Amino acid sequence: MQSATARWAGRKVKFTVHSASGHEADVDEPPVFGDDDGMRPTEMLLGALGCCTGINAVLLLKKYKQLVTALDVEVEGDQEPEWPHAFTAIRIVFAIRWEDGFSPDQELVEKALDLACNRYCPVDATLTRGTSISHAQRALA
Numbered sequence: 632m633q634s635a636t637a638r639w640a641g642r643k644v645k646f647t648v649h650s651a652s653g654h655e656a657d658v659d660e661p662p663v664f665g666d667d668d669g670m671r672p673t674e675m676l677l678g679a680l681g682c683c684t685g686i687n688a689v690l691l692l693k694k695y696k697q698l699v700t701a702l703d704v705e706v707e708g709d710q711e712p713e714w715p716h717a718f719t720a721i722r723i724v725f726a727i728r729w730e731d732g733f734s735p736d737q738e739l740v741e742k743a744l745d746l747a748c749n750r751y752c753p754v755d756a757t758l759t760r761g762t763s764i765s766h767a768q769r770a771l772a
Contacts, residue, residue, distance in 0.1 A: 645669065673710070677721070681706040683754040684723060687747035695739040698730035721758070723748065 634651045637658065645659045645668050657669030670678065681704035692699045708721040725744055729735055748755050 642666075648675075673708075673716070673718075676718075677706040677708055680721065680752070680754045680758065681723065683752040684744075684747045685725075687751040688725060688744055691743035691747055691751075692727075692740065695736070695743055697735050697740055697743065698733040699727055700730050701728035702726070718758075 636649045637646045638649060639646050643659075644665045645657065647669075648656045648658055656675070658672055658675060659665040659667055659669040660671060661667045685702055685704040688704070689699065689702055692702075703726040705724040705726060706721065708718040710716045710718055727735075727740075
C-alpha cells in the first residue's frame with residue numbers, strides 16, 4: 632500500500648505533501664485563495680501521470696534498445712468549467728531525443744509508449760478504470 636499525508640501549513644490554503652518514502656512537495660493555489668507557493672493539486676495529478684508514464688517509457692525504450700538520451704512527457708488536460716472542474720480529457724505527448732545518428736524503430740517505440748501508458752502505469756489505470764474513493768475523520772493528536 633502507498634500512502635501520503637497532506638499537511639496544512641497553517642496559512643491560507645498551502646499544504647505540504649509528505650510521502651511514506653520520506654519526500655515532500657508544496658501545494659498551493661494562486662491568489663486570492665493562496666500565495667502561489669507550490670503546484671496546484673491538479674498540476675500534481677498531471678505531473679504524476681507524466682512521471683509514471685515517463686518512468687515506464689524510459690525503462691521500456693531501454694529494454695527495446697532504443698537509444699534515448701532525453702525524454703519530456705508533456706501532459707495537458709481540459710477541465711469542466713463548473714465545480715468540481717473535473718478533467719474531461721487528458722493528452723500525453725512524449726518528446727524524445729535520440730542518440731546522435733540513431734534511427735529509432737518506430738514500431739518498437741510505439742509499443743513501448745503504449746505499454747508505458749496502458750499496461751504499466753498505475754496512475755493511468757486509476758484515472759481510466761475508475762477508483763472507489765471513501766472518506767472518514769478522526770481527531771488530530
